[in-house]
Amino acid sequence: MKRKGRLLLVFSVIAVLVVLFSQCMDTSKSAKATETTIAGAKTCVQCHKDISNAYLKNVHYAASAPIESNNQINLGADYVYEYDENLKVAIEKRDSGTFQVVYFKGKEELAKRFDIAIGAGKNAYTYASWRGDILSQLPLSFFKQINGWANSPGFRTSAPDFGRIIESRCLECHSSFIESKNKNTNSLVVSREMLKSSLVYGIDCERCHGPAGKHVEFHLKNPDEKEAKFMVLYKTLTRKQRVDACGVCHSGNDAELLKSTFSFKPGDDLKQYYAHLSPSSEESQLDVHGQQNLMLEGSKCFTKSNSLECSTCHSPHDQIKGSLTLYSKKCISCHSSIKHTEKTLANAMVKTNCIDCHMPLKPSKVISFQQAGQSEVSPYMLRSHRIAVY
Ligand code: HEC
Ligand code: HEC
Ligand code: HEC
Ligand code: HEC
Ligand code: HEC
Ligand code: HEC
Numbered sequence: 246m247k248r249k250g251r252l253l254l255v256f257s258v259i260a261v262l263v264v265l266f267s268q269c270m271d272t273s274k275s276a277k278a279t280e281t282t283i284a285g286a287k288t289c290v291q292c293h294k295d296i297s298n299a300y301l302k303n304v305h306y307a308a309s310a311p312i313e314s315n316n317q318i319n320l321g322a323d324y325v326y327e328y329d330e331n332l333k334v335a336i337e338k339r340d341s342g343t344f345q346v347v348y349f350k351g352k353e354e355l356a357k358r359f360d361i362a363i364g365a366g367k368n369a370y371t372y373a374s375w376r377g378d379i380l381s382q383l384p385l386s387f388f389k390q391i392n393g394w395a396n397s398p399g400f401r402t403s404a405p406d407f408g409r410i411i412e413s414r415c416l417e418c419h420s421s422f423i424e425s426k427n428k429n430t431n432s433l434v435v436s437r438e439m440l441k442s443s444l445v446y447g448i449d450c451e452r453c454h455g456p457a458g459k460h461v462e463f464h465l466k467n468p469d470e471k472e473a474k475f476m477v478l479y480k481t482l483t484r485k486q487r488v489d490a491c492g493v494c495h496s497g498n499d500a501e502l503l504k505s506t507f508s509f510k511p512g513d514d515l516k517q518y519y520a521h522l523s524p525s526s527e528e529s530q531l532d533v534h535g536q537q538n539l540m541l542e543g544s545k546c547f548t549k550s551n552s553l554e555c556s557t558c559h560s561p562h563d564q565i566k567g568s569l570t571l572y573s574k575k576c577i578s579c580h581s582s583i584k585h586t587e588k589t590l591a592n593a594m595v596k597t598n599c600i601d602c603h604m605p606l607k608p609s610k611v612i613s614f615q616q617a618g619q620s621e622v623s624p625y626m627l628r629s630h631r632i633a634v635y
């Protein structure tokens with residue numbers, strides 16, 4: 246009896262090992278998707294056709310793009326920006342692309358190719374050029390407000406600057422992914438370099454929804470399953486989590502960063518990524534550029550209601566631009582009776598356009614631009630998300 250029992254044990258151990266071993270072989274044959282496996286935006290189309298098509302017109306989709314794929318610089322005649330009578334930067338189309346070319350006393354000094362457009366061009370495009378794996382910003386940008394070229398924001402106006410490195414931080418908000426690595430330039434200095442070939446342009450589906458490898462794998466195998474599996478459901482998140490999922494890129498770029506936001510997934514807390522983020526109801530504390538999240542969170546509409554969030558007013562996939570009348574309907578859905586004074590009521594906008602009075606366009610404190618030959622800087626106007634009486 247004893248011996249039989251031992252034999253049985255030995256057999257069952259072998260059986261378990263065989264099963265385990267064959268499973269190991271299996272997984273090594275077809276790599277199984279994990280929580281962090283990215284499927285890629287192309288794979289979503291087959292099952293989410295309408296959303297994927299609508300999304301092609303969304304600004305997030307075009308938040309960065311390679312130059313060859315669209316016409317961001319197809320802007321008519323060549324242009325020359327004069328720093329002074331000797332020093333100029335010209336925009337020139339050549340066989341190998343379009344360049345920003347520096348001329349000193351009529352002689353070409355340097356030419357840098359437009360490789361990437363950053364921004365969807367709603368208000369502006371700024372451009373970047375690769376040298377090896379180093380990306381630098383070009384000194385001239387295009388501004389819709391003047392429908393023309395001007396000095397890139399923050400660049401000096403005495404001479405063109407081609408040495409402004411674009412780090413992965415820009416791309417954390419304007420692209421879906423780029424890999425960075427440390428590079429020892431000498432024994433003391435360590436610099437971060439980006440791997441050019443790893444750049445995924447634009448903000449794609451999984452940047453907002455999180456890695457979907459397992460979701461895709463499951464639904465391909467189970468075509469009859471109608472409930473989403475292995476996918477964070479926005480409707481199950483708290484309001485704070487939903488607003489954070491937008492705020493990861495809409496809280497501004499001056500907060501101290503604790504780790505790369507490329508790893509952010511819906512449901513995560515922004516505090517894991519930023520050291521200090523403080524919503525404020527004071528206009529002086531925040532800037533209309535990039536800080537929509539903090540401005541909204543400081544507004545009474547947000548603090549005194551439980552439901553106001555970004556998606557109350559913005560649809561995440563469609564072309565976001567709505568008319569101000571449509572946005573105003575959202576205001577009226579909460580404010581059916583308003584105590585306006587006679588003076589305010591006399592204004593013709595009062596029934597149909599709440600936005601221009603309560604979310605006015607304001608000049609950014611951090612971004613402005615300068616046109617050639619003008620001493621005045623031009624303001625960069627954006628919509629304030631501090632909903633209030635101005
Ligand atoms: C093989 C089919 C299939 C593919 C491919 C697929 N999905 Fe899905 N997905 C589904 C099904 C089925 C559902 C559940 C029904 C629905 O909501 O449409 C779903 C639901 C979702 C939801 C909604 C969750 C909710 O809030 O209810 C999201 C978000 C989503 N998918 C994202 C993606 C992304 C991103 C990709 C591409 C990386 C993708 N899916 C690729 C089948 C697929
Ligand atoms: C990965 C970063 C990122 C995330 C996440 C993100 N955004 Fe954005 N968003 C951007 C960038 C960058 C722009 C500017 C795009 C441009 O014009 O180049 C932008 C632009 C916008 C605009 C302006 C659209 C227009 O037509 O002018 C709206 C509205 C907006 N985002 C809402 C949202 C909402 C709502 C969410 C959450 C559901 C969200 N964003 C999540 C980065 C992000
Ligand atoms: C924290 C996220 C974040 C970072 C980092 C960031 N941006 Fe943006 N950027 C935005 C958002 C959000 C908008 C759109 C609304 C706004 O201006 O507030 C925007 C708008 C722009 C626009 C105008 C786009 C348009 O359609 O009009 C340009 C150009 C731009 N950014 C370039 C850059 C460059 C270059 C860098 C790096 C030096 C950078 N951004 C870093 C979030 C970011
Ligand atoms: C800017 C962030 C953002 C991007 C980019 C984005 N989504 Fe969404 N998506 C959301 C949010 C937020 C919701 C929840 C909307 C709500 O509950 O009001 C959502 C909801 C969904 C849903 C379920 C609800 C519905 O409308 O059917 C699906 C499916 C989905 N997204 C698929 C996609 C696919 C596919 C892509 C890429 C083509 C994509 N999303 C890109 C933010 C985004
Ligand atoms: C989800 C509901 C909701 C939406 C949508 C909403 N609000 Fe409010 N709003 C509120 C609440 C709640 C308060 C606080 C009222 C109070 O203090 O009694 C408020 C307060 C205000 C105030 C007074 C602010 C102050 O500082 O005293 C103004 C002005 C206002 N809202 C305008 C708007 C406008 C304009 C819109 C559309 C752009 C809007 N609201 C959208 C809920 C909302
Ligand atoms: C009460 C409505 C409302 C809410 C809530 C709201 N927005 Fe907006 N947002 C607007 C309006 C109105 C505009 C201006 C649209 C226009 O001019 O066409 C706008 C414009 C924007 C722009 C473009 C800025 C510009 O001036 O070009 C961005 C980016 C943006 N919203 C992001 C967000 C984010 C992120 C959230 C959540 C933190 C949010 N919004 C919440 C109403 C809202």
Ligand code: HEC
Nearest residue numbers: 576577580583584585586589592594595596598599602634
């Ligand atoms: C011409 C500018 C203007 C327009 C347009 C306007 N408001 Fe006002 N709103 C004001 C001013 C100014 C106040 C402060 C009270 C006053 O002087 O009338 C105010 C006060 C408010 C308040 C706080 C008073 C209260 O009832 O609690 C709310 C809420 C509000 N407005 C919502 C709206 C909504 C919603 C719309 C669009 C349907 C709108 N406003 C359109 C200028 C405007």
